[in-house]
Amino acid sequence: MEYDEVTPKSYPVNLIKKDWTQRKLYFRSPAKSMPEAIHDMEVLDDDIWVITNPKSGTTWMQELVWLLMNDCNFEAALSKDLELRSPYLEFDYLMHHDVERALKPVQDLASPRIIKAHHSLGLLPAQLWQKKPKVIYVFRDPKDTWISSYYHFVNFGFQYGKSLEQYIDEVLEEEAPKRDPILHAVEFYQLRNEPWVYYTSFNQMKKDLRKVIDDLSKFLNKTVTEQQMERLLKHLSFEEMKKNPTTNHRWEYAQVQHPNRGKEVHNFIRCGKIGGHKEEMKPEQIEKADRLITERLQANEITLEQLLLLN
Template structure:
């Protein structure tokens, strides 16, 4: 996947003390006018935006937030694909390259809108930090996220014919320096005490999902009963999510133009492990990934444990 450098029309200059003009930002090539369209997108007060790096528990959090914002209507959730209830901001342009339909599903979505994005802070709509709409951010150990991205990429055709080890080599050499997962997370981590930002991690959700649900209820000004909590915990369990067709992105698979018969297909909800990368990567690959991450962490004076909320 190729990326090109883009410069947003404005930066969230009042949020973080940094020189935003030196922040290198990349969008999937060819970008056309889509970054500007996203920048100018109107934000509503009851919006909830879920922002993550890819494969960081995004779907898990989307399903949770959608249910909290829709009075735990499990029947409605089970009746309609999640990506239609909570659209992925960048998806339509990525799949079809058509500017006219790029943001159509987001624009037509009824309130309250739950919108997913993998974009860095400065490429998101400017009204997010101007109006301070609700933003939920989820981080995950990049080594686990990269492994998960490989298997998803095989299914949709991005990595067809590549081995995991080839993908990791390309990722560390080409993609990660441009789509830096550490810098992406740090800009939200630094805002975690803002009342409109809720920052968590995949690892924290695995460790204490009940606590994350309680926190989100407070953040979203929602209340649930003990019975609803127990049903949420079951509905959001790995076993239930994996067998739920509405949370496995089956609709999205019909939209990608890369589909070709005979390729390997992996369930979207595939493994769901913390530190599962240790079973997949070689010691040399782990060492290279750790070196890349440690350099980014040191440059930004933060530890991986802090970003994962495990310190």
């Protein structure tokens, strides 16, 4: 995938003090005026933003947040695709490259809006830094996210015919240096103690989903009964999510018009493992990926265990 380097009109200097002019930011090509449109968009005080690197447990968290904000209305959740209940900020633009219509799915959403985004902090709306609505961030080991992304893009047709090994090589050489997953997480990790930010990890959700639900309900000022908790745990289990058509991005899949779409099919909720990359990546690729990740961790004076909340 091609990326354009962009320079925002302003930076979140009120949140993190650093030389933001040295922070390189990239937007999927052709960027056109879309980064500026996002920078200038209106953010509502009661917005809830779910922000992640791609394939980090985003859908899992979105479904949880939507249910908490809608009084655990499971019937409503099962009757409408998640992408329509909680839009992906960048999706319409990625499909149509039309800046004029790109933000309409979010703008037309009833409040409180639950918005998904994969942008780094510096490419999010300026009003988000100023109004400080609720922000939820989920981090996952980049190696697992890259494996999941491969199968996702094969489904859409963009990577059809390309081997996993080829894809990972391209990610490590071309994409990861620009869409740095470590720095993406570090900037939100630095904000984790802010009252408007809830930072967690895929590992924590796998380890103790009940605790994540409990913590998140407090963060969102929602009450969950024990009966609702039991149903949430079942509804959000890997087995239930995998067979739930509204959480497997079928609506999103139908919007993609790539000629190779559907020539190879993998379920969106596919593996859901911690460390699943070890079963799919060659040892030499894991070593290469670890070198890149370690380099970025050291540059930011942080460990992977810290970002994953393992210590």
